[in-house]
Amino acid sequence: MSLLSVRDLQVTYASRAGPVRAVDGMDLDVPAASITGLVGESGCGKSTLGRALMGVLPESGRITGGQVMFEGQDLVRLSASAQRAMRWRRMSFIPQTAMNALDPVQRLRTQMFEVLQERGGVSRRDAQQRSAALFTMVGLDPQRLADYPHQFSGGMRQRASIALALALSPSLVIADEPVTALDVIVQRQVLDVLRDLQARLNLAMILVTHDMAVVAYACDRVAVMYAGRIVESGPVAAVLERPLHPYTMGLTHAFPDVHGGEDVLVPIEGAPPSLLNPPPGCRFAPRCPFAEPACHASSPPLRSGASDHQVACWRAGDADVLRQLAAKPATWAGA
Amino acid sequence: MRRALGRLGHLFLVMWVVASLTFVLFRLMPGDPTLNFLSPSFSEETRAALLKGFGLDKSIWQQYLIYMNNLLHGDLGMSFLQGKSVYALLAEALPNTIILTIVSVCGAYAFGIVAGAFLAFQRGGATEAVAIPVALATRAAPEFWLGMLLLAGLSFEAGWFPTGGALSPGEQPGSFSVLLLSRDYWWHLALPALTLMLYLLGLPLLLMRATMLDVLNDEFIVMARMKGLSRWSIIMRHAARNALLPIVTAFALGLGASIGGNVVIESVFAWPGIGRLLVQAVQSADYPLAQGAFILIAAVLVVMNSVADFVYSALDPRVSLRARR
Numbered sequence: 001m002s003l004l005s006v007r008d009l010q011v012t013y014a015s016r017a018g019p020v021r022a023v024d025g026m027d028l029d030v031p032a033a034s035i036t037g038l039v040g041e042s043g044c045g046k047s048t049l050g051r052a053l054m055g056v057l058p059e060s061g062r063i064t065g066g067q068v069m070f071e072g073q074d075l076v077r078l079s080a081s082a083q084r085a086m087r088w089r090r091m092s093f094i095p096q097t098a099m100n101a102l103d104p105v106q107r108l109r110t111q112m113f114e115v116l117q118e119r120g121g122v123s124r125r126d127a128q129q130r131s132a133a134l135f136t137m138v139g140l141d142p143q144r145l146a147d148y149p150h151q152f153s154g155g156m157r158q159r160a161s162i163a164l165a166l167a168l169s170p171s172l173v174i175a176d177e178p179v180t181a182l183d184v185i186v187q188r189q190v191l192d193v194l195r196d197l198q199a200r201l202n203l204a205m206i207l208v209t210h211d212m213a214v215v216a217y218a219c220d221r222v223a224v225m226y227a228g229r230i231v232e233s234g235p236v237a238a239v240l241e242r243p244l245h246p247y248t249m250g251l252t253h254a255f256p257d258v259h260g261g262e263d264v265l266v267p268i269e270g271a272p273p274s275l276l277n278p279p280p281g282c283r284f285a286p287r288c289p290f291a292e293p294a295c296h297a298s299s300p301p302l303r304s305g306a307s308d309h310q311v312a313c314w315r316a317g318d319a320d321v322l323r324q325l326a327a328k329p330a331t332w333a334g335a
Numbered sequence: 336m337r338r339a340l341g342r343l344g345h346l347f348l349v350m351w352v353v354a355s356l357t358f359v360l361f362r363l364m365p366g367d368p369t370l371n372f373l374s375p376s377f378s379e380e381t382r383a384a385l386l387k388g389f390g391l392d393k394s395i396w397q398q399y400l401i402y403m404n405n406l407l408h409g410d411l412g413m414s415f416l417q418g419k420s421v422y423a424l425l426a427e428a429l430p431n432t433i434i435l436t437i438v439s440v441c442g443a444y445a446f447g448i449v450a451g452a453f454l455a456f457q458r459g460g461a462t463e464a465v466a467i468p469v470a471l472a473t474r475a476a477p478e479f480w481l482g483m484l485l486l487a488g489l490s491f492e493a494g495w496f497p498t499g500g501a502l503s504p505g506e507q508p509g510s511f512s513v514l515l516l517s518r519d520y521w522w523h524l525a526l527p528a529l530t531l532m533l534y535l536l537g538l539p540l541l542l543m544r545a546t547m548l549d550v551l552n553d554e555f556i557v558m559a560r561m562k563g564l565s566r567w568s569i570i571m572r573h574a575a576r577n578a579l580l581p582i583v584t585a586f587a588l589g590l591g592a593s594i595g596g597n598v599v600i601e602s603v604f605a606w607p608g609i610g611r612l613l614v615q616a617v618q619s620a621d622y623p624l625a626q627g628a629f630i631l632i633a634a635v636l637v638v639m640n641s642v643a644d645f646v647y648s649a650l651d652p653r654v655s656l657r658a659r660r
Contacts, residue, residue, distance in 0.1 A: 056560045087563035100554035103573050105580075105651055114572070115562055148652040 002069075003204045004030040004053075004172055009066035009076075011045070011052045020275050022048040024228035026066070027302050030172065033202045035195070037215035037236065039251070040225035043272060046208045047096070049225075050176045053206075054093050055083045071171065088119055092165040094158075094175040101161060102149040108160055109145040115167045134163040138193055155186035162193060166201070173198075176208045191218045212255040216240060224248050227272045227283040230302055234309035244311035244319040247284045249326035266329045282314065289331050290315055290322050346637055353633040357626045358402055362395065364620065389415055389622075402626070411630075412623035414616075421627035424612060429631070431501055432601070432608030434515075435524065436593045439531035444539045444586050446532075451543025452575060455551065467541075474537025482530040482603040489526060496526045499605030527604040531597065535589060539582055546578040553577070580651050584643045591639025595632030 011023035022045040030036045040046050051057050053068065055075070068075040071090060075083065095101035103111060109131060116127040132142035138159040149157060158178060165173050175194065179187040195218055198205050207219055215222050215236060222240070223233035224247065232245040243249045250268040270287040273279055279286060285295040294314050302312040305319075315322060325331050386392050390401065405412060411421035450466070457463050473481070490498045501523050550556065551574055559569045598610035605611070609628055616625035648654045 051557075054561045056557055084563045087561060089563070093558070093561045095554060095558060101558045103555045103559075103577070104653060105577055106572075107652075114564070114568070118565070118568060119563055150653050 002029040003032040003071065004028075004206075005069045006049075006053075007067050007069070009049070009052070009068060010064045011048050011057065012062055012064040013058075014060045014062075015276070017276055021064075021228055021278070022061070022275060023052065024275070024278070026225075026229055028223055028230055028233070030204055030206055031221070032171070032204050033198075034220040035198055035205045035207055035218055037219035037222040038206055038208045038225060039210060039212065039215055039222060041210055041272065043275075044225045045228040045275075046210075046225050047176055050093070050174045050206070050208055053174060054091065055087060088115065088170065089168045090170050091172045091174070092168070092170040094161050094165045094173060094178045096177040096180060102157060104149055107146055107148055108152075112145065112164060112167065115164060120168045130167070131163075134167060135160075137166070137197065138163045139189075153186075154182050155190060158182065158186075158190050159193060162190075162197070166197065166203075169201070170203075172204045172206070174206045174208070177210070178207070179214060180209070180211070187214070188217070194218065212240070212251055224251065227278065228275055229283065229312065230310075231284065231313070232309075232311045233302075238309050242309075242319075243323065244305055244309065244316050245284075245313045246288050246290050246315075246322060246326060249323055250332060253326065253329075253332075264329055266332050268332060282312075290318075290325070342641070346641070349637055350630070350634060354403070354406055354626070354630055355399075357629040358399060361617075361620070361622050361625050364617075406630075411627040414621055414624040416615075416619045416621045416624070421623050424624060425609065425627055425631055428607055428609050428612045431606060432594055432597055432610065435527055435531065435597060435601075435606060435608060436590060438524065438528045439535060440586070440590050440593055442528070443532045443535035444582070444589070447536050447539030448543045448579070448582060451540040452547050452570075452578070454540070454544045455547035458548065470537045470540050473533045474541075476534070478530060478534045478599045479603050481533060482527070482600055485526055485530055486603070497523050499523075501607050523606075527600050527606050530604075531593070531600050534600075535593070538585060538589065542585060543578060543582055546581055547574060550574050550578045580647065583646050583650060587639050587643035587646060591636040594635045 006026055006028040009023055009026045009028075010021060013020040013022055024045075026045075026049065028036075028038075028049075038046050038049070048057070048061065052061070052063055053070075053075070057063070063076055066076065073086075075086075078086070102108070112131040112134070113124070113127045116122040116130055117124065120127075122130060131145055135142045135145060140156060140159050140163065144152070144156070149160075152160060162178075165175075178194065179190050182190060191214065194205070194207070197203065207214070209215060219236050221234065222236050223230050224239070224245065225231070226247050232239060232243065232248045239248060240252060243252060247268070250266070253266045254268060255265070268287060273283055273286060279296070281294075281296040281298055282288070282291070282300055285291040288295065292315065300312045300314045300316075302310050303316070304310050305316055311319075313319075383392070390398060393401070402412075411425070413419070414421055414424055417424065454463055454466055486498060490496045502517070502519055556569060556574055559573050594609070597606075597608060598614060600606065601608045601610035602614055609631065613625060613628040613632075615621070616628060
């Protein structure tokens, strides 16, 4: 049973040129007490999904269809006040850039107390203790609660953001590119904190990233997103070792091997389609070296393949053969 | 401590430059201070005697040294024209200017900040389409023109307000505290203050709107919404608090600039303040009075600059006047 299950979700931005479907028919299941990675390149809609789940889309954005079941309620149909009441208490957020996500003119303590008191109904004395405990939990000295954000390093700010996100003991935490702005050593420390806390607190977490290495290091499950849809999802080991979708195959070759092999990095040529006017068939077809006429004609649904491993590809049946072809750089050069 | 001393030294240097410049400036001006007393038919001896009495017979270097020496002792000299000490004349005019400035600047900023924040939320609406051109128009309209329009309409035509001065004929000025309680005084203050307020209003209004729009797009505002905080908390505690920072600087500088820059309005409304005194002094080549007025205005500006720095550092933890830890 999933804690969060998204079905056929559509998020549309109004633009001068017409409606842009940033998320278009997305299905995603997030099981309780595990980390689900959400990967995809820039502009594929992964950050939009995070903001849509939190209910704070920009003014031009709107959920135009589908449902989001979370703890037995459909968030899409929830009233604005019921949604606000749920925010941060049941579901919280770790932002991409902790730099601007913290109010620059308020002490960390003030920002922590604000959440604990206004949203958690905690007394001032308890807020004091809870803040100190949260800071200790993420590996920060509670003394630093008296500091302002600019007195923190990037990694410390991200730890503070994690502490804020956990303040009200939510069951789901959405982390939007939590380590992207950090150097690799600090990245690993922050990911370790996230993993450790997830296990200790039995949290469900969505970790939005564009980095396959982060997925391999920190996640239990992964969902690969392309042009507003999930194209493949499943347990991390299965998806990374035996990818079923050509896009995932391409992604695994586009990142350096963690174990330091001498592989050549192979980019996926081309760019994602315009979401203003998406092609009728599979959205990856124009860049896919294995595309057939059927791929351009209609869009493949997300279907379960092997146990717990889903893919949206007309050629999923040939995946074993395609994977061998995809390992050769020449395959991607021609597309 | 060392920084404070350094700052004080800096202020001192600025004031010395200002004092020297005003000294040179007024002596470069065409016109002769004696001409205000004497018709050209007076004999050359009388004129020489008068110049000697003013100390203008000495060389310019001697005049400068005497002037500086007096200044260091806090002596601004005697007005050529009015025969009173410059200090007394300034002390008489300064309260009027301060009242006019404080009322107008505070009014303009209080209204401008609220209206600007409101407009930021009405972005793209009809309110904005009307309010912004109006704000720009009041900012662009010359003060004297606006003042004359108000005078023509509200004083001469409607007769609601007096046409000038600070008190009606026959009213006794009395002490400053008595003045503040006098209805007549406030009645006279209304039009010049309104004019100045309208003129000053545009800056805080447009600035507040712009910074508010900026801040509302900041990531921490989105985060505040995600946290499910109330609209009030988001606007007051996070958005307005951050948007106010540049306004504070503008306010302190505006206060300083206005005290010296009320020349036009004080002249239009015959308001007996520093600005009008300065105009009179310049017209009659009254060197000591003009120098005194200029030095006072410069001192106010310099002090308000420091106040702006200080307040800013108190409001924004990222700015520190002290050396970094």
